[in-house]
Amino acid sequence: ASRGWGRxxxxxERPCGRGGRAPQVGAELAVPSGGAMQGDGAAAAxxxxxxxxxxxAVMIDQLRHDDIQCRLHSVKNLGTIATALGEExxxxxxxxxxxxxxxxxxxxxxxxxxxxxxxxxxxxxxxxAHALTGPLEDLCNVEEISVRExxxxxxxxxxxxxxxxxxxxxxxxxxxxxxxxxxYTSRISVCSLFSAALPKxxxxxxxxxxxxxxxxxxxxxxxxxxxxxxxLGSVAEVLNQDLMHEELRQAFEKLATxxxxxxxxLAIKNxxxxxxxxxxxxxxxxxxxxxxxxxxxxxxxxxxMMADNVQQLCEVFRSKATSAVLPLYLRLLSDQxxxxxxxxxxxIAAVSAFNPTKEFLEALVPAMEKLTLPREHSNHVRASxxxxxxxxxxxxxxxxxxxxxxxxxxxxxxxxxxxxRLRLIGTLGELSSVVGVETLSQSLLPSIKELGKDxxxxxxxxxxxxMPSLAKYLGEAEFTKELSHLFTLWLVxxxxxxxxxxxxxxxxxxxxLGQVWCEANVIPQLQDVLAHKNYLFRxxxxxxxxxxxxxxxAPFLENHLVPMxxxxxxxxxxxxxFNAAKTIQAxxxxxxxxxxxxxxxxxxxxQLLNDGDxxxxxxxxxxxxxxxxxx
Numbered sequence: 156a157s158r159g160w161g162r163x164x165x166x167x168e169r170p171c172g173r174g175g176r177a178p179q180v181g182a183e184l185a186v187p188s189g190g191a192m193q194g195d196g197a198a199a200a201x202x203x204x205x206x207x208x209x210x211x212a213v214m215i216d217q218l219r220h221d222d223i224q225c226r227l228h229s230v231k232n233l234g235t236i237a238t239a240l241g242e243e244x245x246x247x248x249x250x251x252x253x254x255x256x257x258x259x260x261x262x263x264x265x266x267x268x269x270x271x272x273x274x275x276x277x278x279x280x281x282x283x284a285h286a287l288t289g290p291l292e293d294l295c296n297v298e299e300i301s302v303r304e305x306x307x308x309x310x311x312x313x314x315x316x317x318x319x320x321x322x323x324x325x326x327x328x329x330x331x332x333x334x335x336x337x338x339y340t341s342r343i344s345v346c347s348l349f350s351a352a353l354p355k356x357x358x359x360x361x362x363x364x365x366x367x368x369x370x371x372x373x374x375x376x377x378x379x380x381x382x383x384x385x386x387l388g389s390v391a392e393v394l395n396q397d398l399m400h401e402e403l404r405q406a407f408e409k410l411a412t413x414x415x416x417x418x419x420x421l422a423i424k425n426x427x428x429x430x431x432x433x434x435x436x437x438x439x440x441x442x443x444x445x446x447x448x449x450x451x452x453x454x455x456x457x458x459x460m461m462a463d464n465v466q467q468l469c470e471v472f473r474s475k476a477t478s479a480v481l482p483l484y485l486r487l488l489s490d491q492x493x494x495x496x497x498x499x500x501x502x503i504a505a506v507s508a509f510n511p512t513k514e515f516l517e518a519l520v521p522a523m524e525k526l527t528l529p530r531e532h533s534n535h536v537r538a539s540x541x542x543x544x545x546x547x548x549x550x551x552x553x554x555x556x557x558x559x560x561x562x563x564x565x566x567x568x569x570x571x572x573x574x575x576r577l578r579l580i581g582t583l584g585e586l587s588s589v590v591g592v593e594t595l596s597q598s599l600l601p602s603i604k605e606l607g608k609d610x611x612x613x614x615x616x617x618x619x620x621x622m623p624s625l626a627k628y629l630g631e632a633e634f635t636k637e638l639s640h641l642f643t644l645w646l647v648x649x650x651x652x653x654x655x656x657x658x659x660x661x662x663x664x665x666x667x668l669g670q671v672w673c674e675a676n677v678i679p680q681l682q683d684v685l686a687h688k689n690y691l692f693r694x695x696x697x698x699x700x701x702x703x704x705x706x707x708x709a710p711f712l713e714n715h716l717v718p719m720x721x722x723x724x725x726x727x728x729x730x731x732x733f734n735a736a737k738t739i740q741a742x743x744x745x746x747x748x749x750x751x752x753x754x755x756x757x758x759x760x761x762q763l764l765n766d767g768d769x770x771x772x773x774x775x776x777x778x779x780x781x782x783x784x785x786x
Contacts, residue, residue, distance in 0.1 A: 211239040215249075218256060226263050233270040237277035245277050246286045253290040257297070264302045268294055272309035281316045285325035288313060292329055295344035296336065303340060307347040314351040322355040327364065334367045339376040346371060346382040350389040365399065372406045377415040384410040384421040388428025400432060404441060411445045416454035423449050423460045423468070430471035439472055443479050446472075450483040455492040462487045462499040469509040476509050488522040493533045500526055500539040504546030511550045520559050527566045534572040541567045541579040548589040556586075557594050568602045573611035580606060580617040587628040595629065600637050607641040612650040619645060619656045623663040631668050639676050646684045646699070647692045654695040662702040670711050673703070678715050685719060690728040697723050697734055701741045709747040716742070717752050724759045729768040736763050736771065740778035757782065 214236055217229040229236075233253075237245040253271075257264060271287050278286045291313075294306035314326050330352060333345035349368050353361055368390060372383045387410070391403050407429060411422035426446045430439055446468065450461045461468075465484045469476040484506055487499040500523075507519065525531060526540045544563060548556045564586065567579045583603075587595060603625070607618045618641075626634045645657035665673045677699075684696035700716045707716060720742065724735040739756045742748055748756065760782070763775035 208239065211236055215252075218252075223260055223263065226259065227266055230263055230266045230270060233267070233274065234277065237274065242277065242279040242283070246279070246283060250278075250286060250289055254293050257290065257293045261299045261302050264294055264297065264299075265305045268302065268305035268309045272312050275313070275316055281318065282321075284313050284316050285321050288325065288329055292333065295333055296338060296341045298340055303344045304347075307344050310348055311351040314348070314355065317355070319355045319357075322352055323357070323360050326352050327356065327360055330364065330367065334371060339374075339379055342371060342374060342376070342379045343382045346379070346386045350386060350393050353390065354393045361394075361399070365402065369402070369406055372410060377413075377417060380410065380413060380415070381418045381421065384413075384418050384425065387421075387425050391429055391432055400429075404429060407442075408445060411448065416452075416456055419449070419452060419454065419457050420460055422457070423464050427464065427467050427471050430468075434474075436474070439475065443472065443475060447479070447483060450487060455490070455495055458487060458490060458492070458495050459498055462490075462495055462502060465499075465502055466505040469506065473509075477515075481506065481510060481515065485518060485522055489525060493536060496526065496531075496536045497533070497539045500536055501543050503540070503543045504550065507547055507550050513555060516551055516555055516559050520563070523563055527563060528570060534574055537567065537570060537572065537575045538578045541570070541575045542582065545579065545582040545586050548586050553589050553594075556590055561590075561594065561598055565598060565602060568599070568606065573609070573614050576606060576609065576614050577611075577617050580614065580621060583621045583624070587624050595625075596633060596637065604638065604641070607638070608644065612648070612653055615645070615648065615650075615653050616656050619653065619660050622660050623667050626664060626667045631672055634668075635672070635676055639680075642677065643680045643684065646680070646695050647687065647689070651691075651695075654692070655698065658695065658699040658702050661699050662706060665703060665706060670708060674711065674715065677703075681719065685723065690726070690731050693723065693726065693728075693731055694734045697731070697738050701738045704742045704745040704748065707745070707747055709749065709752065712742075712745065712747045713750075713752040713755075717755050721755060721759050724763055729766075729771050732763060732766060732768065733771040733774040736760065736774035736778050740774075740781050743778075743782050 214229040214232055217225040220226050220229075233249075237249060240249055253267065257267075268291060271291055274287050275281055275284045278284070288310060291306045291310050295303055295310075297303060310326075310329075314322055317326060326348075330345055330348050333341045333348075336342060346368070349364055353364055356364070368383065371379055374380050374383070387403065387407055391400065394400060394403070407422075407425050410418055410425070413419050422445055426442050426449070430442050432438070446461070449457050452458055452461075461483065465480060465487075468480050472480055484499065484502075487495055490496050490499065503519070503523070507515065523540065523544065526536055528537070531537055544560070544567065547560060551560070564579070567575055570576055570579075580603075583599075586599070603618060603621075606614055609615050609618070622638070625638065629637070642657065642661075645653055645660075648654050648657070661673070661677055664677070681696045681699055684692055687693055687696075697720065700719050704712055704716050720735055720738050723731055723738075726732055726735070739760055743753060743756055757779075760775050760779050763771055764779065766772050766775065
């Protein structure tokens with residue numbers, strides 16, 4: 156009640172806050188007392204001021220409310236509260252109060268950390284930024300990891316705004332307290348703060364901070380050692396002295412031989428981080444033995460990390476990639492664990508880009524052959540290989556692809572697992588762009604034609620998606636000869652998604668092969684399907700006319716597509732007729748729909764308006780309204 160504020164206490168809306176008593180701090184942050192105001196204007200201003208401060212007092216009081224939503228609303232308005240209190244009272248009263256209420260729900264604490272991160276202006280600018288670290292230090296001690304992460308990110312942000320003197324005096328003291336805390340969560344949190352403090356302090360303080368960090372690297376708790384290993388790269392990046400780098404390398408080697416695999420799993424990440432510091436052969440030569448040990452580690456999770464990050468390792472150790480990294484990778488392709496083989500197979504194309512030579516391909520092919528049937532029994536490994544193997548074709552070129560890789564493609568495309576076949580088909584475009592038409596026709600087309608009739612509908616769907624790219628590379632004549640017979644099969648497929656994809660496929664084929672080809676090869680097949688006894692297939696054929704109309708020229712639309720729709724408007728099945736109305740509605744928006752074509756479609760709609768089926772009349776009326784609406 157000091158510092159010019161009146162002693163009148165504002166009562167909270169609820170008589171008791173969390174904990175069974177009204178929050179005293181909230182009550183004390185009441186309306187300020189001022190000199191007597193004169194006149195009606197002064198009275199009105201005083202009333203408005205009192206109302207505003209009443210709202211602030213209520214928000215402060217609700218920071219301890221029983222309802223989490225009330226508490227969240229208040230904590231998200233800490234900026235408003237701090238502005239009303241002023242800089243001095245925020246530092247001396249509001250922030251200590253926040254330290255008293257850190258025993259709250261995680262959502263509340265995360266919101267508090269986010270607000271404090273942006274609170275430098277509340278306390279008087281960067282000169283007082285250290286005042287905000289009190290509540291954040293307490294948040295670094297809580298058990299929930301998401302709260303601690305938000306608190307450490309806020310502290311790192313504040314450290315950037317502090318002066319070197321503030322960091323040396325206040326931030327380093329905070330690091331020392333957290334690092335010496337009995338509870339392991341504090342020691343985990345402090346690991347993330349070293350890289351924020353080290354660039355802003357002098358040599359002596361840097362030495363002290365590094366001693367503290369190295370002590371955490373040998374902490375009794377594995378989770379603390381894991382976090383120390385996790386931040387080793389960021390600590391190394393902010394140091395610029397060779398002596399310190401050498402000390403970090405020694406800590407790195409110790410963590411890489413840690414008995415807990417949850418710590419060793421981070422060794423590959425640190426190999427990459429330390430390798431990027433200096434590209435000298437001597438420095439990188441000291442890191443490569445650790446990488447080799449990870450590739451042979453007894454824990455499959457460590458070997459998995461090696462296989463997963465092999466591309467970055469090749470980039471960092473580029474001069475030694477061929478001699479040191481790639482042999483380890485080839486060994487991982489034959490690892491005893493499924494998960495390791497799966498991730499290694501997924502990285503084949505990325506790794507091959509570093510050594511696109513015939514010699515490497517000759518070493519790689521036997522390892523890939525072991526990942527196909529009958530030697531590889533895991534569908535997941537074979538699917539991973541199928542998804543990446545076609546990425547090799549642009550790397551090695553047409554000749555090496557035909558000589559070495561084509562047999563692997565043919566084996567995978569006939570795999571018994573639909574997942575494997577599906578993954579390979581999804582990347583066929585890459586193969587089509589590299590191998591010649593003759594190879595594509597002789598080796599792969601027979602398999603593609605079989606997959607177009609595959610028992611798994613998703614495989615058939617994937618083959619449909621490849622048709623435009625195959626048409627582009629095969630050419631009109633070869634494509635029509637080999638694959639056009641599949642169109643009718645897809646239009647009468649029992650699965651709607653396949654029929655719908657076939658309709659969309661015709662539109663893309665029209666773009667690639669042109670209108671003349673479409674007239675000769677697509678229209679006859681559509682007319683046959685329009686006469687099918689199953690009304691669902693007749694509807695599918697009619698959907699094709701709608702997609703083709705989007706890009707068709709006016710003569711094509713008028714001579715072929717409109718007559719088909721008009722014919723279906725007289726179909727005996729109501730479902731076909733109301734789909735005809737929907738198709739007309741779509742076709743009338745086509746750029747080529749004008750003149751005689753538009754008149755024929757409108758006349759057909761008038762006919763459907765008198766239909767005896769209510770659904771047909773509804774869709775016809777909607778189409779007619781859409782047609783008559785102003786554009």
